[in-house]
Structures are given as C-alpha cells and as structure tokens.
Amino acid sequence: MDYKFNSSVASLQPSAIREILKMTSKPGIISFSAGNPSAEAFPSKEIADIASDILRNDPVSALQYSITEGYSPLIEYLKEYMKGKNALHSDDAVIVTSGAQQVMALASKALCDSGDTVICENPSFIGSLNSFRAHGGKLKGVDMQPDGMDMDALEALLRSDKRVKFIYTIPNFQNPTGITMSYEKRIRLYELACQYDVIILEDNPYGDIRFDGEEIPTIKSLDKEGRVIYAGSFSKVISPGMRVGFGAANKDLMAKMVVCKQIEDVHTNILSQMIIHRYVTEYDFNAHLERIRKIYRHKAELMMSLADRYLCPEIKYNKVQGGLFIWATLPDNVDMTNFCLRLVKNSVAVVPGNAFSVEENAPSQSFRMNYSTETDENIAKGMQIIGETFKSCMDI
Amino acid sequence: MDYKFNSSVASLQPSAIREILKMTSKPGIISFSAGNPSAEAFPSKEIADIASDILRNDPVSALQYSITEGYSPLIEYLKEYMKGKNALHSDDAVIVTSGAQQVMALASKALCDSGDTVICENPSFIGSLNSFRAHGGKLKGVDMQPDGMDMDALEALLRSDKRVKFIYTIPNFQNPTGITMSYEKRIRLYELACQYDVIILEDNPYGDIRFDGEEIPTIKSLDKEGRVIYAGSFSKVISPGMRVGFGAANKDLMAKMVVCKQIEDVHTNILSQMIIHRYVTEYDFNAHLERIRKIYRHKAELMMSLADRYLCPEIKYNKVQGGLFIWATLPDNVDMTNFCLRLVKNSVAVVPGNAFSVEENAPSQSFRMNYSTETDENIAKGMQIIGETFKSCMDI
Numbered sequence: 152m153d154y155k156f157n158s159s160v161a162s163l164q165p166s167a168i169r170e171i172l173k174m175t176s177k178p179g180i181i182s183f184s185a186g187n188p189s190a191e192a193f194p195s196k197e198i199a200d201i202a203s204d205i206l207r208n209d210p211v212s213a214l215q216y217s218i219t220e221g222y223s224p225l226i227e228y229l230k231e232y233m234k235g236k237n238a239l240h241s242d243d244a245v246i247v248t249s250g251a252q253q254v255m256a257l258a259s260k261a262l263c264d265s266g267d268t269v270i271c272e273n274p275s276f277i278g279s280l281n282s283f284r285a286h287g288g289k290l291k292g293v294d295m296q297p298d299g300m301d302m303d304a305l306e307a308l309l310r311s312d313k314r315v316k317f318i319y320t321i322p323n324f325q326n327p328t329g330i331t332m333s334y335e336k337r338i339r340l341y342e343l344a345c346q347y348d349v350i351i352l353e354d355n356p357y358g359d360i361r362f363d364g365e366e367i368p369t370i371k372s373l374d375k376e377g378r379v380i381y382a383g384s385f386s387k388v389i390s391p392g393m394r395v396g397f398g399a400a401n402k403d404l405m406a407k408m409v410v411c412k413q414i415e416d417v418h419t420n421i422l423s424q425m426i427i428h429r430y431v432t433e434y435d436f437n438a439h440l441e442r443i444r445k446i447y448r449h450k451a452e453l454m455m456s457l458a459d460r461y462l463c464p465e466i467k468y469n470k471v472q473g474g475l476f477i478w479a480t481l482p483d484n485v486d487m488t489n490f491c492l493r494l495v496k497n498s499v500a501v502v503p504g505n506a507f508s509v510e511e512n513a514p515s516q517s518f519r520m521n522y523s524t525e526t527d528e529n530i531a532k533g534m535q536i537i538g539e540t541f542k543s544c545m546d547i
Numbered sequence: 548m549d550y551k552f553n554s555s556v557a558s559l560q561p562s563a564i565r566e567i568l569k570m571t572s573k574p575g576i577i578s579f580s581a582g583n584p585s586a587e588a589f590p591s592k593e594i595a596d597i598a599s600d601i602l603r604n605d606p607v608s609a610l611q612y613s614i615t616e617g618y619s620p621l622i623e624y625l626k627e628y629m630k631g632k633n634a635l636h637s638d639d640a641v642i643v644t645s646g647a648q649q650v651m652a653l654a655s656k657a658l659c660d661s662g663d664t665v666i667c668e669n670p671s672f673i674g675s676l677n678s679f680r681a682h683g684g685k686l687k688g689v690d691m692q693p694d695g696m697d698m699d700a701l702e703a704l705l706r707s708d709k710r711v712k713f714i715y716t717i718p719n720f721q722n723p724t725g726i727t728m729s730y731e732k733r734i735r736l737y738e739l740a741c742q743y744d745v746i747i748l749e750d751n752p753y754g755d756i757r758f759d760g761e762e763i764p765t766i767k768s769l770d771k772e773g774r775v776i777y778a779g780s781f782s783k784v785i786s787p788g789m790r791v792g793f794g795a796a797n798k799d800l801m802a803k804m805v806v807c808k809q810i811e812d813v814h815t816n817i818l819s820q821m822i823i824h825r826y827v828t829e830y831d832f833n834a835h836l837e838r839i840r841k842i843y844r845h846k847a848e849l850m851m852s853l854a855d856r857y858l859c860p861e862i863k864y865n866k867v868q869g870g871l872f873i874w875a876t877l878p879d880n881v882d883m884t885n886f887c888l889r890l891v892k893n894s895v896a897v898v899p900g901n902a903f904s905v906e907e908n909a910p911s912q913s914f915r916m917n918y919s920t921e922t923d924e925n926i927a928k929g930m931q932i933i934g935e936t937f938k939s940c941m942d943i
Contacts, residue, residue: 152746154799160803161803163806188611190607195602195607195610198606199602199603199606202818206598207595214589214788215583215586215589216582216788249790252810252812252813253811256810261552264553265661281806281809281810285656348548390611392609392613392816392818393817394813394814394817407556407557410677411681414678415648415649415678415811416652416812417674417787417790420819421788421790423816
C-alpha cells in the first residue's frame with residue numbers, strides 16, 4: 152500500500168551522523184565521526200559488580216514495572232546534584248529519561264504546536280533539531296560566535312516572531328562547534344527569554360567533562376520564573392548504551408512531560424537507573440570524573456597538536472576546553488562534501504558540517520571531528536591522512 | 548510563567564492506572580489494579596548470570612552507543628519468531644523498541660496528522676489511547692462483543708469517515724476485557740482494512756501467555772499488502788522493567804518509525820537487548836513459557852472460582868483463557884465509582900472501567916481485576932472483600 156505519513160515526519164531523513172556511524176563500523180575505518188565516549192572511560196568493573204549484586208539480591212525491583220518519573224533514590228540524588236549547581240528551585244521537579252535525547256522529545260511534544268518556532272544555535276546537534284522538526288517545530292537559526300549565540304540576532308528574531316516556543320542551547324562545549332557560551336551571554340539570554348516570554352531548553356551533556364578553564368554557572372541557575380528546562384545525561388560520564396538522562400523544570404511543566412513519557416515508553420529501564428544510582432552514591436564518582444577528564448584532555452590535546460601540524464594554517468579549528476568535538480573549517484576554495492568523501496575513501500570518517508545546519512541543505516565549509524573514540528595511534532594516523540587528503544584536494 | 552502546551556497534549560491526564568498504582572504501592576493494599584506480571588515468573592537467576600557474563604566479558608558492547616533499529620542478533624531472533632507465526636513477509640522489517648508502548652507511539656507519530664481518526668476497540672488500553680490522542684489522533688470506538696470488535700459497526704465507521712489512519716486492536720486477551728478476537732473476525736477485519744485502505748495496528752503483548760484453548764493466527768499472518776503493524780513485547784514473558792518490545796511492519800513504513808525512534812531515545816537500552824537475546828536463544832525459553840502459563844492458569848482459575856463464590860450472579864465477568872485480566876460488570880443499580888472507592892478504603896484496588904473508555908468520561912459499570920500480581924492468599928482475601936463491599940453497596 153501507499154503510506155501517507157505525518158506531515159512533519161514525512162520529510163525527515165535519518166540522522167546523517169547515525170548513517171555515517173553504520174558505514175564506519177566497517178573494519179579499518181578511523182572514525183572521528185561518532186559522538187561515542189571513550190571505551191576506556193566506562194567504569195565497567197564497577198557496573199558489573201553492582202548489576203550482579205542487584206540481580207542476585209533484589210531482582211524483582213529491577214525487573215518489575217516502575218513509575219514514570221524515575222527511580223526515587225536516583226531522583227533524590229539528581230535533586231542534590233542540581234542543588235549543588237544552585238540550579239534547582241523549590242517548585243522544580245526532576246524526571247529520569249531514556250537518554251537526554253528524550254528530554255528534547257518530551258519538551259517539544261509537551262510544548263510545540265505545528266508551526267511554532269524553535270530558535271536554535273546554528274549549527275547545532277542534528278538529533279535535537281530533528282526532534283523539534285518531528286514535533287512540528289519550525290526552526291530558526293542564530294549564528295554562533297566564539298562566546299556563544301549572536302545575542303543581537305536572537306533579539307531581532309524574538310522581536311519579529313510572535314510564535315517562538317523555546318530557545319534551544321547547548322551552552323557548554325556545544326555540539327558540533329565546541330563553543331562555550333560566556334556568563335554574560337547566559338545572563339542576556341535569560342533576560343531576553345523573560346522579556347519575550349519564551350522558554351529556554353538548556354542541553355548540558357558535556358558540562359561535567361570540562362578539562363580546562365573555569366566552570367560557568369548554568370542558565371537554569373539564573374531561572375527565577377520556571378522558564379528553563381534543563382537536560383542532563385549520564386551518557387558521556389558513565390555509559391550511553393544504558394540510555395539514562397534526566398530533565399529538571401518547573402513541576403507544572405514537568406507534570407506534562409511525565410504524561411508524555413508515560414505514553415512513549417512508560418518508564419526508563421529500571422536496572423540501569425539502579426546501577427547508576429549506586430555507582431554515583433557508593434563509589435567515588437568525582438574521582439571517576441577526574442579520570443575521564445584526564446583521558447579527554449589528553450586526546451583533545453593530541454588531536455589539536457596534530458591539527459596544528461597537519462591542518463593549519465589553511466584549515467582553521469576551535470581550541471576546546473571540554474566535550475568531545477573539534478570543529479574545523481576548510482578554506483573557501485575546497486569543496487567540503489568532496490573532501491569528506493575523499494576522506495572516507497582514505498579510511499577516515501568525519502561528519503560534514505551541513506549535517507548540523509538549522510536550514511537543511513545550507514552550504515557549509517566545516518566538518519566535525521571527535522577525539523574520544525579512537526586510540527592515540529589512530530588519532531595520529533587519521534590526522535595525518537586528513538592533512539594529506541586536504542593537500543590532494545588543493546592540488547586539483 | 549504561564550505555560551501554553553501542545554493542543555493535543557494539554558487536555559491529557561496521567562493514566563488513571565498508573566496513578567492508582569502509585570497509591571497502591573502503600574503497604575497493606577491488595578492490588579488487583581496493576582498489569583504487572585507475577586514476580587515469581589521472572590527468570591531472575593538466569594538474567595543475573597547472563598548480565599554478569601556480558602558485563603565481565605563484553606562490557607563495551609553493552610555500554611557503548613548502538614544502532615536505532617536494535618541489537619542485530621535480537622532482530623534476527625525476532626524475524627525467526629515472526630516467521631514461526633507465518634507473520635513475517637519478505638519486505639518486512641523488525642525494530643526493537645523501549646517496550647511495546649513505544650510501537651504505538653512510533654506508529655502514531657509516523658502516521659497521524661492532527662485530526663486523523665484512529666479506530667479503537669471500546670474499551671481499550673489507556674496507554675495506547677493516550678498515545679494516539681497525544682499524537683493528534685481523534686479516537687472513535689467500536690464496541691466489543693464476546694468474539695471481538697463489532698465488525699458491522701466498524702464497517703459503518705469506515706464507510707462514513709474518510710480520515711481513518713489506522714485501526715487499533717489487541718486481538719488476544721484484550722486489555723481490559725480479556726476478550727480474544729475470533730479467526731473469522733480477524734479475516735473480516737483485514738478485508739475491511741484492504742477495502743477502505745487503512746492500516747491495522749495489532750498489539751499482541753499477551754499472545755504467548757495463552758493457558759487454555761487453541762492459538763489463533765495473528766492478523767499480521769493474513770497481511771499481503773504491508774497493511775499490518777505488529778507490536779510484541781517481552782514485558783509479560785520475561786520482564787517489564789527491562790522495557791524491551793518490538794515491532795514488525797513493511798520496511799518503508801518501518802524506516803519512518805526508525806527515524807521517529809532516533810529522535811525519541813536514539814536506541815533501546817543495549818544491555819537489556821543482549822540479555823534477552825541470550826536468554827531466548829541459550830536457555831529453554833519454551834519451558835519457561837510453559838512454567839509461567841502454569842502460574843497464570845492457576846491464578847486465573849483461583850480468581851474465577853472465587854468470583855463464582857463471592858461475586859456471582861450479581862456481578863458478571865468474562866471467563867479468560869490467557870492474559871492478565873478479568874473484566875467484571877456491576878448491576879445497573881450500583882454506582883461503579885463509589886464501589887471502587889469503597890474497595891480502596893477496604894484495602895483492595897481495582898481499575899474503574901471508565902479509565903478504558905474511548906470516549907473520555909463515558910459512564911461504565913465495569914472494573915478490571917488483575918490476577919498475576921498478588922499471592923494466592925491475597926487473591927482469596929481480596930475477592931472476599933470485593934464480595935463484602937459489593938453487598939454493603941447493595942444494602943444502601
């Protein structure tokens with residue numbers, strides 16, 4: 152039969168990144184395209200011990216249905232975590248989600264009517280952009296500057312568009328650009344949201360893997376009006392395969408997100424919630440964070456030093472202080488798509504920058520490289536290949 | 548701030564069942580309200596052994612990101628499982644979901660535009676009804692008969708309504724009525740779907756816990772046109788807390804559902820997928836199914852014999868051959884809501900029938916009882932309390 156799809160979903164394509172991921176799972180490819188945390192950063196032994204203990208001594212709690220909001224002890228931990236950032240208010244509630252991606256889905260499902268505007272940093276994370284699109288959101292992009300969104304462009308958008316539902320931002324080590332929003336801009340962003348009566352969706356999966364510089368307060372910590380939805384994740388700091396993230400927002404807004412989750416997947420895998428709760432409360436989670444920051448600092452510095460050696464000055468890139476990605480930009484006379492295809496032929500995968508464009512199919516001269524997945528040896532090899540491939544593109 | 552919610556979601560209330568579940572988690576309450584499988588039916592030891600082995604010997608596979616479609620070996624198993632029911636066609640694809648509930652969410656997200664009609668059995672499972680509502684579906688109910696939906700009423704609806712997107716059915720041991728659709732009606736349903744060019748969403752979480760009578764072929768097995776989306780689940784036969792379900796449908800339709808899942812939760816918890824795959828392929832899953840059918844037969848027969856003793860003939864109920872629920876109906880002169888509230892005061896929880904009405908707030912004289920959660924002792928005690936409470940209602 153001929154299928155007639157939902158009008159917002161009909162034009163949606165699979166995430167280019169996840170399609171590339173499938174391709175790059177072939178042996179021999181050096182993958183700078185994933186957003187995978189380093190396999191050596193998983194606390195595998197501790198997770199194995201905890202899982203074993205739970206399944207032998209308290210199996211029914213881990214195997215039976217649970218409540219939609221999340222495993223209560225984990226929620227209590229998350230409330231304390233948010234309080235530690237001065238980012239939980241007395242009328243806020245916390246939800247445990249099936250990965251932070253689900254916070255974007257629940258927020259847009261709860262808030263967006265078809266045709267509502269969602270303002271996004273441009274470029275931004277494709278998974279979130281597609282979630283907003285699928286829920287009927289009409290995306291408008293605000294270009295990135297070295298210290299975050301262009302606030303004047305944001306204000307102009309807010310002034311001219313009366314259907315803005317929320318502003319989406321990844322303030323720390325943004326995906327894909329690696330940019331961190333300055334404190335001044337966070338304050339301005341919150342003020343603009345108040346002035347134009349819109350919501351902010353603050354997505355912070357990388358905040359805890361800052362390996363350089365000073366932590367900047369979250370936007371949620373500025374929130375006095377229940378205007379900020381905060382999304383956090385254990386994917387980058389413990390394990391992405393477990394699919395445990397969380398959201399924090401005003402309880403009235405959260406109540407609607409809980410209803411939306413109930414009809415989506417009932418609740419998040421309960422064994423994983425229990426494992427994470429025990430890991431963060433019974434083990435030295437801070438020491439673990441220090442250990443993975445050290446891994447990421449080492450890998451980021453390695454990739455940046457190799458970029459300096461093989462890519463610069465023709466290819467420009469942003470220095471990073473955390474997160475997983477380096478954003479590199481080709482000179483105007485090199486065709487980015489052709490360059491990325493050649494790279495794959497030479498067994499190195501990166502993500503073409505237009506995969507992150509708010510306006511679909513907008514041209515881009517940039518590409519995203521991940522430094523957390525590959526071994527040091529492959530990072531060295533891959534960066535050399537990128538340099539050689541770039542030279543071969545220039546020779547034509 | 549004042550929140551303005553999505554128009555389909557704004558009026559949505561939390562599932563009455565899950566709210567009751569929260570209430571009945573208090574100690575001392577005999578809960579006939581859950582849809583929980585029996586705790587003694589979980590293969591806890593085997594799951595503990597498998598989890599331990601995976602996390603000690605192959606932790607990275609279980610902790611790293613995976614692909615949206617699902618864990619490949621589990622997909623291969625599910626294809627064979629569906630072929631065993633003659634219900635997988637050469638151009639079908641399978642997806643692993645975060646519980647079968649997610650199949651309903653993905654199907655409605657992929658297919659429904661706001662205002663499209665979804666035809667449902669009346670009464671039906673609240674979680675599915677709310678999922679269709681949240682995705683803009685306008686629900687129309689077809690009353691249940693002892694052998695399934697009233698097919699003449701269905702045809703009249705299909706004839707008069709040109710915006711029907713799909714027909715939702717739970718053909719085996721329907722939730723909440725326990726009714727199984729006859730083979731003749733399954734054939735008629737499929738023919739009507741072809742004639743009026745609509746899709747069928749076949750939700751079959753209870754099919755494998757038939758403990759009496761003969762298995763009836765699935766509607767998917769009749770499908771020659773890629774018109775049936777099949778939803779299955781491991782919640783009732785292995786563990787609901789693990790949140791692993793699956794869908795089978797034509798690959799073009801499935802491709803869109805995969806995109807919808809990608810933006811919802813990226814992929815299903817991978818450790819749980821691996822555990823289930825190993826359990827169903829390396830252990831004697833059929834022997835396990837026989838064991839749990841025996842548990843459910845025993846508990847169902849116990850509850851039915853006690854219903855005969857304490858409830859009949861004034862309260863009528865459907866005899867069941869599988870599933871988890873008994874549907875009971877009060878005489879017209881008893882107020883159902885009042886009866887259910889009195890029951891809770893007397894420490895027994897059931898679900899009021901109007902929680903399952905397709906038309907919200909439609910009156911109901913029925914209530915749903917679950918026999919799988921409580922001990923034999925509590926089933927006996929609870930049924931006696933129901934009988935006494937009913938008598939006290941009659942005395943007024």
